[in-house]
Amino acid sequence: MTATEHASTATQSNWITRDYHAAAELAQAIADALRAAIGARGQALLAVSGGRSPLALFAALREQELPWERVTVLLADERCVPPDHADSNSALVREQLLQGRAAAASWQPFFGQLPGGDSADWSEAELAALADGANAALAALPWPLDVLVLGMGEDGHTASLFPASPGLEAALHSSARVAWVRPVAAAHSRLTLTLPTLLEAGSVFLPLAGAAKLAVFARASQGPQPELPISLVLHGARHPVQVWLTP
Numbered sequence: 598m599t600a601t602e603h604a605s606t607a608t609q610s611n612w613i614t615r616d617y618h619a620a621a622e623l624a625q626a627i628a629d630a631l632r633a634a635i636g637a638r639g640q641a642l643l644a645v646s647g648g649r650s651p652l653a654l655f656a657a658l659r660e661q662e663l664p665w666e667r668v669t670v671l672l673a674d675e676r677c678v679p680p681d682h683a684d685s686n687s688a689l690v691r692e693q694l695l696q697g698r699a700a701a702a703s704w705q706p707f708f709g710q711l712p713g714g715d716s717a718d719w720s721e722a723e724l725a726a727l728a729d730g731a732n733a734a735l736a737a738l739p740w741p742l743d744v745l746v747l748g749m750g751e752d753g754h755t756a757s758l759f760p761a762s763p764g765l766e767a768a769l770h771s772s773a774r775v776a777w778v779r780p781v782a783a784a785h786s787r788l789t790l791t792l793p794t795l796l797e798a799g800s801v802f803l804p805l806a807g808a809a810k811l812a813v814f815a816r817a818s819q820g821p822q823p824e825l826p827i828s829l830v831l832h833g834a835r836h837p838v839q840v841w842l843t844p
């Protein structure tokens with residue numbers, strides 16, 4: 598594994614790129630960060646992202662030997678769909694991560710009940726009420742995040758901070774933990790951890806695979822750009838973002 602530290606005094610950005618070839622390497626690093634947090638404060642708050650990429654990581658991470666009973670798991674973002682919907686990140690985490698050794702972890706969903714119908718059609722008032730409920734449900738968690746595993750779309754979104762989308766501005770600047778976003782180019786309205794909540798995480802992991810995502814990462818590396826929300830994490834995170842690169 599090679600590690601290259603990038604630090605830019607001009608933009609105060611900082612990240613570390615690491616090449617890797619097996620999800621087990623990334624899972625080991627995430628487990629090490631969880632163990633360190635548990636050692637430091639007796640517990641660990643872990644936020645993970647959904648999507649397709651994390652499947653191999655979850656399979657490796659759930660078998661890591663660590664005191665999972667001291668870990669609370671939540672999502673970085675969630676599609677506003679029922680927990681048994683095919684697009685539910687909650688279902689993905691329950692089925693793929695909270696198994697095996699990791700079944701001992703505590704799970705904190707964003708919501709239980711949802712309004713009816715397609716969330717893309719819900720009013721902003723309905724979305725705001727759902728976000729308020731999520732903030733109430735998550736208020737008692739041991740913030741800040743100790744470990745955050747982000748993904749990135751080819752439009753530069755991360756979590757559900759989707760560029761040029763209704764709700765994004767509030768999600769970038771809110772003092773709340775959770776905000777709503779209605780992506781202009783993706784299905785379902787979403788709830789997402791807000792940018793300030795993401796930025797204060799103790800350890801941030803950003804695995805990226807494929808040429809298209811690497812090209813977006815190169816653009817995002819140039820500086821903070823609201824049209825590339827991932828760049829706001831890269832250049833604003835309190836601790837160096839670990840960018841894990843695989844072909």
Ligand SMILES: O=C(O)[C@H](O)[C@@H](O)[C@H](O)[C@H](O)COP(=O)(O)O
Nearest residue numbers: 646647648649650748749750756
């Ligand atoms: O709800 C989601 O979809 C994720 O939280 C999202 O931020 C994801 O990380 C990216 O869209 C990348 O998704 P892939 O891993 O499927 O490319």
